[in-house]
Amino acid sequence: MKPSHNRLLRTILLCAMVCVFVANGATAQTDLEKALQQYSAQTVSGYIQPVADLFGADMHAGYYHNAWIPKSGFHLDFDIIVMGSIVQDAQKFYNAQAPAGFDPATFKTATIFGGKGTVISFRGLEYKGSDGIFNTSIFPLAVPQLRIGSLYGSDLTFRFVRIPEITDNKLPAITLWGLGVRHSISQYFSKSPVDVAVGGYFNSFTVGDLMDFKGFAVNAQASKTLSILILYGGIAYESSTMGLQYTSTDPLLPPAVDIEMDGANNVRFTVGAGLSLGILKIFADANFGSITNFSGGIGFGW
Amino acid sequence: MKTKVFLVFLLGILATTGSTCINEGFLVAVNLPIEQCFTINAGPNLGFSGSIVIKLADEIDASYLDDIKSARFYDIRIRTTGTYNGTVNVEGKIDGVSLVKTTAAWPWSDFATPQSLLGSSTKLTFDSLGVKQIVTKLNQFKTDPNTTMTLSTNGTLAGQSPVPGGLGICLEILAQVDAEVE
Numbered sequence: 088m089k090p091s092h093n094r095l096l097r098t099i100l101l102c103a104m105v106c107v108f109v110a111n112g113a114t115a116q117t118d119l120e121k122a123l124q125q126y127s128a129q130t131v132s133g134y135i136q137p138v139a140d141l142f143g144a145d146m147h148a149g150y151y152h153n154a155w156i157p158k159s160g161f162h163l164d165f166d167i168i169v170m171g172s173i174v175q176d177a178q179k180f181y182n183a184q185a186p187a188g189f190d191p192a193t194f195k196t197a198t199i200f201g202g203k204g205t206v207i208s209f210r211g212l213e214y215k216g217s218d219g220i221f222n223t224s225i226f227p228l229a230v231p232q233l234r235i236g237s238l239y240g241s242d243l244t245f246r247f248v249r250i251p252e253i254t255d256n257k258l259p260a261i262t263l264w265g266l267g268v269r270h271s272i273s274q275y276f277s278k279s280p281v282d283v284a285v286g287g288y289f290n291s292f293t294v295g296d297l298m299d300f301k302g303f304a305v306n307a308q309a310s311k312t313l314s315i316l317i318l319y320g321g322i323a324y325e326s327s328t329m330g331l332q333y334t335s336t337d338p339l340l341p342p343a344v345d346i347e348m349d350g351a352n353n354v355r356f357t358v359g360a361g362l363s364l365g366i367l368k369i370f371a372d373a374n375f376g377s378i379t380n381f382s383g384g385i386g387f388g389w
Numbered sequence: 390m391k392t393k394v395f396l397v398f399l400l401g402i403l404a405t406t407g408s409t410c411i412n413e414g415f416l417v418a419v420n421l422p423i424e425q426c427f428t429i430n431a432g433p434n435l436g437f438s439g440s441i442v443i444k445l446a447d448e449i450d451a452s453y454l455d456d457i458k459s460a461r462f463y464d465i466r467i468r469t470t471g472t473y474n475g476t477v478n479v480e481g482k483i484d485g486v487s488l489v490k491t492t493a494a495w496p497w498s499d500f501a502t503p504q505s506l507l508g509s510s511t512k513l514t515f516d517s518l519g520v521k522q523i524v525t526k527l528n529q530f531k532t533d534p535n536t537t538m539t540l541s542t543n544g545t546l547a548g549q550s551p552v553p554g555g556l557g558i559c560l561e562i563l564a565q566v567d568a569e570v571e
Contacts, residue, residue: 121417121450121452121453121568121570122415122417122570124450125417125418125419125420186463186464186507186563187507187508188464188505188507188508189463189507202412203416204416204418209507210506210507210509212462212463212464212506212507213461213463214461214463214565215418215461215565215567216418217415217416217417217418218412218415218416218417219412219415220411220412220415221411221412222411222412336449336450337419337420340420
């Protein structure tokens, strides 16, 4: 790519990361930590669980937009994928534990995606939940990916982004990488009306020492090429886990917090369409499961 | 050129989402526990008293101090530590103003589980002047990080003498501040 395109790509990636983890463009990690540090290991999970759910769904999106894999020969595709998970209303609230003595013992308040924290009142005494941090209807991510094939009808897909630590702005190092392998099934059936492949993927995403996400997915994918139009879809089983590590500043709570939360999405149905314009590919798809996710992008294939 | 236009389009979507996705000036509810446990000396003396000055800023992380928007308290509690086979009668004060008293001499063990305002304890009575003083100090803390509170207790034990070692009585004011994160 041209240098100007490289700069744009870097900016796009940074914007996505910023939206996810950076408040006011530069100090988000600090702000996020400040918001989280008041929670114990037992109470933080409700507040931040939607991040595990939405990011987990983002991580596994956009891995394929065509199930056709040549049996052999050198093939290289470079894609820029943008994906976003829809923030549902139910993910903006959770049931938090009220201090001992309040009645009722739990109250509905904002998650990290909610608005104002709820104030509860009992016998003239008040207690408040923290406000949400993110005000967004979609939780985005952007990644570049490289696909290399083919050998025995198989190819490999790589994703990698690293944004170095920016000390002045307190933005921690962010690293995302993913690896996938696919194998063509339709190559064994010469009369197959559609291209069919199966794939397996692993993803990792870390934000400094605060958060790390890991996930895997296996899928069956199919596509049909109609001139320049490619229709594709698939079904996947996936699993993702978010790890959270920080030191609570609340003197009433145990200081060390080190927990893992599972993402909500386990089964994903994908439908999508793309255009193949020579070396240029444009594609978009919708993904349905516990989390609704959309992805799209542009690719260059040789 | 097409590629560049598309990248700019994607950038626009993400930049728009990214620039508006943070709630401006969101508030973090920060627990502010103001508590002190006073040790009761072992020996023949059944009376006890103690006092301490607490700087509120020391009770929360320093990063929250710059933008405290509001403060509230949600409970006042008294609890005991250690084992004593007798009764206790105690008064807790804030800045010299009576805040909480026992309604009678109650068994020491009754306070092993905290007795509290929130729990409507029948063993305690709360003084509105002391409660007002808490509110005054919490309001002061919003603008003055050097705000202090003086917590004190005095009281008497009965039923077992000499007083064994390892006894303590704790006065706790559980509060919250809303710190703005800009």
